[in-house]
Every structure is written in structure tokens, then in C-alpha cells.
Amino acid sequence: MKNFKVLGSGCKNCINTVALIEKTAAELNVDVTVEKVTDIADIMGYGVMSTPGVVLDEHVVHAGGMPTHDMVAAWIKG
Amino acid sequence: MFQIFTQLADFVTFDVLSLTAGSRLGESVHFFIEDVTKIFTLLIVIIYAIGFFRAMLSPERVRKIVGGRSRFISYPLAVGLGAVTPFCSCSSVPLFIGFLEAGIPLGVTMAFLIASPMINEVAVVILAAAVGWKVALLYVAAGLVVGIVGGLLIEVLKLERWVEDYVWKIRMGETVLQKVNTTLKDRLAYAQAQVKEIVGRIWVYVLIGIGVGAVLHGYVPQSFFVEYASADNLFAVPMAVIMGVPLYSNATGVIPIVEALMAKGVPLGTVLALMMSVAAISLPEMIILRKVLKVPLIATFTAILFFSFVAVGYLFNALLT
Structure with missing residues (x-):
């Protein structure tokens, strides 16, 4: 299983990035962890x-x- | 070239909305429509163009370029690159630590942080479109000088002791510079993403700035500014700088206010001092920097900027009137 880490001190873009990875993984039906x-x-x-x-x-x-x-999709599939 | 925005505003204000030319509301609405269309068009076009040519620098690259150079080169480089490197203020802390970790002196790092919010290529083009190239170039020159002088003062005063101790202990991993895809499709996608990201971040400030500019333009009589903000009034420049401190905006957001004030005859030095103060000194930025700087350094930094902006204001008012 792929493991993602989002680096950032809690700014809006960081939160959005986490959400984007989770959403894209769900769309592609792939289990990933996001930290x-x-x-x-x-x-x-x-x-x-x-x-x-x-x-x-x-x-x-x-x-x-x-x-x-x-x-993001390329990372998840790749 | 920008006539089209004036004509559009004429049409909407006087023909569609049937407001009277010369009336307070009419003048304000006209200013608002002209500036909203002009500034947002320029913003999108400029950011798209810069993004397409991949002219944007990343802080990681700047760190490599500035690191290990003599001060004669690193100070001008830091302010120059600070002006053209876009970074969100939420990245100030990692940027600050990364620079020091690369052995870049505190003064040079602060010079970069002073110049960066004050000057950027997008704001400079829009400033030039609003009030002319001469004013825009003066603003850039003053901003670069303030950045270098501010950084040098911090270095001369040896303020490293007021940097939080943990900062010196952080060791950075090998930086991976992003690979740049240069196919046309990638460039277009990147440029579009840049427009979305940057306009998404600053549109509120720009809109508020245009609103304030429109109210000043239509509702505050010229006599008010002649009385309180003429070059003879020595308090006008420091007051402009003080008023700029609590106002938090992006450099582009202040431009409509600069435009309205200049049209009312407020002297150039006073207006540019206000613009620098709004863009460079802000409470949210100080709170972010508090994570790496102790309070005395933040206070010194703010004081240096305050006096620099006042000096710029007096100097331009003396030279240009």
C-alpha cells in the first residue's frame, strides 16, 4: 500500500492537498495512507x-x- | 491600450446604470468597474504569461543561488530574487530556516523577506498600468534599497542571538529541485494552475483595495487631502506608514488606493510609503515569524522598516515637488 505524507504547517493548501489525495484514491478505488x-x-x-x-x-x-x-492520480497509479 | 477599460466603465456606469457623470456615486462606481476589469484582466494575463515561460523561481533554487556568496553579491541577489520569487507567507518559516541552514547570513535572509512581499513582478506591471512606469520604477528602486539597508542593519547589530535556538539545530535533507516538464501541454496546465493558485489567494485583497479606492475617489473631497496630506504637513508621511501597519494586504491590493490617492493630489512619497507599509509590515506576518524570531528581533525589524519607509516618503516628497 502506498504511503503519502503531506508536509506543511497546517495552511489551507496543505489541508486541501490531503483532501485531494484521499478523494483521488477513493475515485480510483486504491487504498492509500495519508499522513x-x-x-x-x-x-x-x-x-x-x-x-x-x-x-x-x-x-x-x-x-x-x-x-x-x-x-495525484499518476502517483497513485504509478 | 487601457482605454478599453475606461470605455467599458463609461458604458456600464452611465448608459446601463444611468448614473450621472461627476456625481459621487457615479464616480465611485466608474472607478470600481474600471479597476475591477483592468486589474483582474492584467493579473490573469501576467500570471499566465510568467507561468507559461516557467520564469517563476522556487525558494529551493534561490537558496542554492544565494548560498555561499560574498555579501557584495548576496545582498543584491537576495532582494532581486525576493522580488521575483513567489511564495505564500505560510512558507516564511521553512524558508527562513532553510536559508540560515545553508549558511546564508541572517541579514541577507531578512533582506529577502523584506523585499519579497513589497515587490513582485505582477504588482509592478499593474502599478505601472495604474500610475505610470516612472512611479513603478521608483517604487521598485526604493523597495530594493530598503531591503538591502534593512538586512545590513540587522547584520551590523548582530541580532543572531534573537533567533530562536532550535532554528540553528535543524538540519535540512537534500533538496530535490522539481523537474520541469517543458511540453506545451504541461506549460499550459502549469500556467493555468498558477493563475488559479495566485488569484485564488489574493483576489479578496484586490477587491477590498478597489472598493476602498472607489470610495476615496468618489466620496472624499480633494480639499481633505490638501489639508491633511500635503507635503508641507510633516506628520503626513509617518501617519501614512502607521496607518499601513494594521492594514494587511497584498501589494497588488494597495494599487487601487495608490491610484485614488495620487489622483487626489497626495504627494508621491507619502503614497509610496503607505504602499510599502501595507505590503511589508503586517501583524499576521509578524505572528508567523514569531515562530523563528524572538520578540526583540521582530520589534527591531519593524522599527527598521518603519523608519526606512518614512525616510523614503520624505525623500521622494522633497525630490519630486
Whole structure:
């Protein structure tokens, strides 16, 4: 099962990103886990400065803004 | 080139709504319609164009570019890149930590944080469209100088002790710079996403700014500004800066107010000092920065900005009148 982490200190875009991943996974009928990482030291540990960032199975796949629906779908399927 | 927006506002205000030209309501509504159509059209076109050419820089890239350079280069670079790097204020904290972690001096980092909200390429183009290129260039020049001077002062005063201790302990992982897809389809999708994201974030401020500008334009008589905000009144500039502090807006949102005030004959220095203050000093930004800066540093930072903006206001008023 794929594990997503959304990096961000709780701003609106971070919350929306979590919702987008959960919604897209439900549409595709794929089980994923989505975790919120809000601790600044942990976020920086991934090398991300502009939030929200997305980590898929411990690899940073996105940083600095909401990902698009297509991008999320590609991560879930890929 | 912008005549079309004036004509559109003429048509809607005087023909469709049958308001009288020269009446208070008529003038306010005209200002509102013209600015809403003009500014939002410009916003969308400019952001789309910049997004399409992928000219937008990420904070991660700026960190790589500025890190490890001598101060003669890093200060101008920091304010210059601060002006063209879009980032949401919720990213100020990771950006601040990331810069320090890369060995970028505190002064240079603060210079970036001062310049960034004050100047951005979108606001500069819209400012130029509203009040002319000369004013826009003066604003940019003043903003860059304030950023460098503010950063240098923080460095000279050795304020590193007022940075929260945990900041120095954070170690950053290897930054992964985003791969850029350069197919036409990706560029278009990216540009569209940028428009949605940025306009979605600032439209409220812009709309409120236009509303305030429209009321000033239609309802506040010129004599009011002549009496209280002329260059002879030495209190006008500091008052403008103080009034700008509690007002929280994006730089683009202040432009309609700048436009209305200039049309009423308020001197340029006073107006630009207000614009800088609204864009750069704000309570929400201070609260966010409190996570990494101790209170004395925030107070010093605010004081430096306050006096810089007042100095800019006096200087322009003295030189240009």
C-alpha cells in the first residue's frame, strides 16, 4: 500500500492537498495512507522549504503548492 | 491600450446604470468597474504569461543561488530574487530556516523577506498600468534599497542571538529541485494552475483595495487631502506608514488606493510609503515569524522598516515637488 505524507504547517493548501489525495484514491478505488507532517524539523528533513510538499513512500515528489488532480492520480497509479 | 477599460466603465456606469457623470456615486462606481476589469484582466494575463515561460523561481533554487556568496553579491541577489520569487507567507518559516541552514547570513535572509512581499513582478506591471512606469520604477528602486539597508542593519547589530535556538539545530535533507516538464501541454496546465493558485489567494485583497479606492475617489473631497496630506504637513508621511501597519494586504491590493490617492493630489512619497507599509509590515506576518524570531528581533525589524519607509516618503516628497 502506498504511503503519502503531506508536509506543511497546517495552511489551507496543505489541508486541501490531503483532501485531494484521499478523494483521488477513493475515485480510483486504491487504498492509500495519508499522513500530515506538521513539525518544522521533520518537514525540513525532507529538504522541502516551500509547502505544501508531498512525500510518496519516503521520496519527495512535489513541493510548493497544491498538486493537480492528474499528478495525484499518476502517483497513485504509478 | 487601457482605454478599453475606461470605455467599458463609461458604458456600464452611465448608459446601463444611468448614473450621472461627476456625481459621487457615479464616480465611485466608474472607478470600481474600471479597476475591477483592468486589474483582474492584467493579473490573469501576467500570471499566465510568467507561468507559461516557467520564469517563476522556487525558494529551493534561490537558496542554492544565494548560498555561499560574498555579501557584495548576496545582498543584491537576495532582494532581486525576493522580488521575483513567489511564495505564500505560510512558507516564511521553512524558508527562513532553510536559508540560515545553508549558511546564508541572517541579514541577507531578512533582506529577502523584506523585499519579497513589497515587490513582485505582477504588482509592478499593474502599478505601472495604474500610475505610470516612472512611479513603478521608483517604487521598485526604493523597495530594493530598503531591503538591502534593512538586512545590513540587522547584520551590523548582530541580532543572531534573537533567533530562536532550535532554528540553528535543524538540519535540512537534500533538496530535490522539481523537474520541469517543458511540453506545451504541461506549460499550459502549469500556467493555468498558477493563475488559479495566485488569484485564488489574493483576489479578496484586490477587491477590498478597489472598493476602498472607489470610495476615496468618489466620496472624499480633494480639499481633505490638501489639508491633511500635503507635503508641507510633516506628520503626513509617518501617519501614512502607521496607518499601513494594521492594514494587511497584498501589494497588488494597495494599487487601487495608490491610484485614488495620487489622483487626489497626495504627494508621491507619502503614497509610496503607505504602499510599502501595507505590503511589508503586517501583524499576521509578524505572528508567523514569531515562530523563528524572538520578540526583540521582530520589534527591531519593524522599527527598521518603519523608519526606512518614512525616510523614503520624505525623500521622494522633497525630490519630486
